[in-house]
Amino acid sequence: MIADVGAQLGLAYAFVEREIALSKRYWAWEIVWLVYGVVTSLSVAYIALGAPGLTGGSGDPALISRFVLYLLVGTITWRFLGLIFEQMGETIAWERWEGTIEYTFMAPVPRLTHLLGMCAATLVRALGFSVAILAAVALFVPVDLSHANILSALVLLATGAVAFIGLAIGSAVFPLLWTEKGLQMAYIVQAVVLLVSGVYYETTILPGWMQPLSFISPATYVIRGMRDALLDGADLSAVWPNLWPALLVGAISIPLGLRLFLWAERYAKRTGRLKRSG
Amino acid sequence: MAIQIREGARTEKKTAALAASDVRKAFRPARVVPGGGTTVRAVDGVSLSVWRGEIYCLLGANGSGKSTLIRLFSTLLTPDEGEVRVFGLDIDRDELAVKRLINRVSVEASFFKKLSAMENLVYAGRLYGVSPEKSRPQIVSILRRLGIEDARMTEPLEKLSRGMQQKVAIARAFLSAPMLLLLDEPTTGLDIRSKREVQTFVRDLRDEHDATILLTTHDLDEAARLADRIGILHQGRLVAEGSAEELAAHHGGGTLEDVFMTLTGRRLDDADTAEAERPT
Numbered sequence: 001m002i003a004d005v006g007a008q009l010g011l012a013y014a015f016v017e018r019e020i021a022l023s024k025r026y027w028a029w030e031i032v033w034l035v036y037g038v039v040t041s042l043s044v045a046y047i048a049l050g051a052p053g054l055t056g057g058s059g060d061p062a063l064i065s066r067f068v069l070y071l072l073v074g075t076i077t078w079r080f081l082g083l084i085f086e087q088m089g090e091t092i093a094w095e096r097w098e099g100t101i102e103y104t105f106m107a108p109v110p111r112l113t114h115l116l117g118m119c120a121a122t123l124v125r126a127l128g129f130s131v132a133i134l135a136a137v138a139l140f141v142p143v144d145l146s147h148a149n150i151l152s153a154l155v156l157l158a159t160g161a162v163a164f165i166g167l168a169i170g171s172a173v174f175p176l177l178w179t180e181k182g183l184q185m186a187y188i189v190q191a192v193v194l195l196v197s198g199v200y201y202e203t204t205i206l207p208g209w210m211q212p213l214s215f216i217s218p219a220t221y222v223i224r225g226m227r228d229a230l231l232d233g234a235d236l237s238a239v240w241p242n243l244w245p246a247l248l249v250g251a252i253s254i255p256l257g258l259r260l261f262l263w264a265e266r267y268a269k270r271t272g273r274l275k276r277s278g
Numbered sequence: 279m280a281i282q283i284r285e286g287a288r289t290e291k292k293t294a295a296l297a298a299s300d301v302r303k304a305f306r307p308a309r310v311v312p313g314g315g316t317t318v319r320a321v322d323g324v325s326l327s328v329w330r331g332e333i334y335c336l337l338g339a340n341g342s343g344k345s346t347l348i349r350l351f352s353t354l355l356t357p358d359e360g361e362v363r364v365f366g367l368d369i370d371r372d373e374l375a376v377k378r379l380i381n382r383v384s385v386e387a388s389f390f391k392k393l394s395a396m397e398n399l400v401y402a403g404r405l406y407g408v409s410p411e412k413s414r415p416q417i418v419s420i421l422r423r424l425g426i427e428d429a430r431m432t433e434p435l436e437k438l439s440r441g442m443q444q445k446v447a448i449a450r451a452f453l454s455a456p457m458l459l460l461l462d463e464p465t466t467g468l469d470i471r472s473k474r475e476v477q478t479f480v481r482d483l484r485d486e487h488d489a490t491i492l493l494t495t496h497d498l499d500e501a502a503r504l505a506d507r508i509g510i511l512h513q514g515r516l517v518a519e520g521s522a523e524e525l526a527a528h529h530g531g532g533t534l535e536d537v538f539m540t541l542t543g544r545r546l547d548d549a550d551t552a553e554a555e556r557p558t
Contacts, residue, residue, distance in 0.1 A: 007407060014404035018390070021401075025392035025434065099388025103450075106352055107405035108377035269356045272305055275349075276388060 008113045015117030016124060019091075023125065037079055037129060038136040044075045044200065045141045065144045066231060072143065073226050074199040076134055080157065081164045081219055082190060083126035084119070088168035089186035091118055093175040099276035111262060119165045126161075145230065152229035152239045159246045160222030166253025167193070167218070173264040179277045193217050198224065218249040294363070295458050295490035296328040296351060301360035303346055320346040322514035323360075328458075328492050330365075333484055335505035336494040337538065339546060343514040344494035345385075348462040351492065352382040364458055378406075381456035385463040387443035391436040395421060395446045398435060399453060406454035413453060420449040425475055441472035448476060452483060459483065461493040465500060477504055496546055498534045508534070512542045 023030055048067040052059045095101040104114070137143065171189050175182035196203065196210055197219035203211060214220045225242030228234035236243070268274040303321040321343045328334040338344050349355045351362060353373055362369040364376045389398045396417060403413030421431055424445040426438075435443055444464060451459055461480065465473040481504060483489050495501055501508050502522045509519040518525060518541055522534055529537045538546050 010409070011405065011407065014401055017404070018393075018401045021393055021397050022390060098390055099384075099386055100390060102352075102354055102382075102384065103388060103402070104405070106354060106377060106380075106382060107402075108374055108407075109405055110374065266356070269354065272349075272355055274354050276386065 008110070011109050011113050012117030012120060014109075015114070016121040019121035019125065034129060034132060037133045041072065041075045041079065041133050041137050042140055044071045045137060047071060049141065065142055068141055069144060069231055070227060071200060072134075072137060072141075073230050074223055076130055076137075077157070077160070077223050077226050078194065078197075078199045078219065079133060080126050080130040081160055081222065082194070083129060084122050084161060084164045085168045085171065085190050085193070086186075087122040087125065088115075088118060088172040089175050089183055091122075092172050093183045096175065096179065096275075096277050101274065102276060105265070105274055111265065112258065115169055115258065115261065119168070122168070123161055147233040148230040149233045149235055150229075152234055152236050153226055155236060156222050156225040156229060156239060156243060156246070159243055159250065160218060163218030163222070163246045163250035163253060166250055166255075166257040169257035170253065170260050173260050176261070176264050176268055177273060179273065193219055196220070215245075216249070218246045218253070221246040221249075293330040293365070294327045295330045295332070295365055296326075296492060297363045298327075298347075298351070299325050299361045301325070301347070301350060301357045301362060303350060303355060303358055319514050321350065321357075324511075324514070324516045325360075326509055326516055326519065328490055330490050331484065331488060332506045333480070333491045333493060333504050335501040335508045336492065336511055337496065337498070337501045337508050337534075337546075338494070338511035339496055339542075339544075342511040344496075344511055345462055346514075347511070348382065348384075348460050348492070348494055351458075352380060352460050353377060379457040380460060381451040381454050381458075382460040382462065383444075383447050383451050383464045385466050387440070387447035389435045389443065389446065392434050394432045395426070395435055395438070395449075396431045398446065399450055402450045403453050408453065416453060417449065420452055421446070424449060424479060441468045444468060444472070445476065445479075448479060452487075455487065456489060459489050459491045461491060463494055463496070465495070465497065473500070480504060498538070498546060502534050510538060510541055517541045 045068050048071050049064060051057060051067060052064065092101070095104055107114075109117075134143075167189075171186040174185040174189075178185065192213070196206065196213040197217045198214065199219070203214040203220055206214060221242040225234070225239040225246070228239055228242065265274070301321055301324045302319070304317050304319045306317045324343070324347060326334075336344050336347065346355065350357055351364070351369070353369060353376060356370060364379055367376050367379070369376050390401075393401075396414070399417045399421075400410045400413055403410065403417070408416075418428065418431065422428070426442055426445060430438060430442065435446065438446070448464065451461075464480070465476050468476065477500065480491060480493070484491055493500075493504060505522070507519055507521055508525060509516050510525075511517070518529070518537070520528065525534065525537045526532060529540045535546060
């Protein structure tokens, strides 16, 4: 049993090692994405710094600092969750383009192990990017973490990652089934999640018909809880109302996403779509 | 229907490494468009057995169903009808066990092109449960044997010639020590020297490592040079099989090219050209 778990972990690690090797070889692109992440996060933070001048609101430095952190928590948490979401689909599309998709799916690796390995690789990358972006942004704008409850934030982030893994596996079905436009379909899903999850605003300002979508997005709870933890120092019991819905979405979305992926793989094999392109 | 030619001289009990029974696969158009989109019967009732330790060559023009058959045997496609067994294991029900026994080399050497041969092969080894500690010396040994210098092993694969990339693809398949190796036109597009090196390696692989090899080609010389038995595919059907000599004996003598022409009504080169010119 333990040996089997060890063997599966070894197989899953193949995907982590592969992604690390690819990141090294594509280091210039990694820098591009990092700079892009820093610049967009910084732009969002400057909205908070410039808000009093635009709206004629209070110039109280404490309120401005709180607004900066409010937006930064949204943008960086979204970047973390968004990377998890994007990379699953992109990896499938990339493997299709390189032609390696046939060899990956032919290998004697259980699909669960394969997907968990890809998720682990994605998590490593997303975490590295998010920490680097936060550190870089903190050099330019005041980031007040004096009231932050880091433990709560980390637990929320981990929960959000789990919940997003299910969504990411489910959305990876698009590039698996649609060679040309599958990735674009996954991006549309991601964009809708961004809109309804209160990344830069409270979800209460959304039109009534849109708000039910915010209830099913795990990002809504993770970002709300992260703000409570980092702005107001909420402990685990205080963030629980945001923690359990995210856990619930994860508990539902992972088996559902996996089942969907397995169905899509069978369909792709039946229709001849499991092949290289380009 | 295939013309079965039995080898009377052999009396030892044979083990089927691969047994396909009445396999059919058709591809339907993704959407109905006015005046187009017909169903293509890529494989139409193929039954064949490849015996353990044998090199079996599927010979056919482009579009004859060779690659579809290889993709069916390598678990990348599921048949519409029929059954495929690898060493007695059902390819659908026992998929994971079958995957441990097989590997494939396709006409395109598909790799992460920015990664080196070593990085690609270590990754491939891991997928088959071979640790980097074990795989690294094996990779060096296999690649050297295939004529790839040590310095090239750590260069990004995109900097290697197509012939070299194809050799790395063969090394990848060899690394997992497959019981059944599926080679889909592995020498297409290679220069004569690379072609010969790959052919020698394929034969050595069978002789030294008890591998069974199913090879597709539209190169008659390659078929005659490598194969113990040859199956001729035409329009998705296996129209004949046997050794090169047996095929000649049963189909009016002459060369393999003559046999092909007798069975399909055209020369292999013409068939390829006609297929290439067919509107898609």
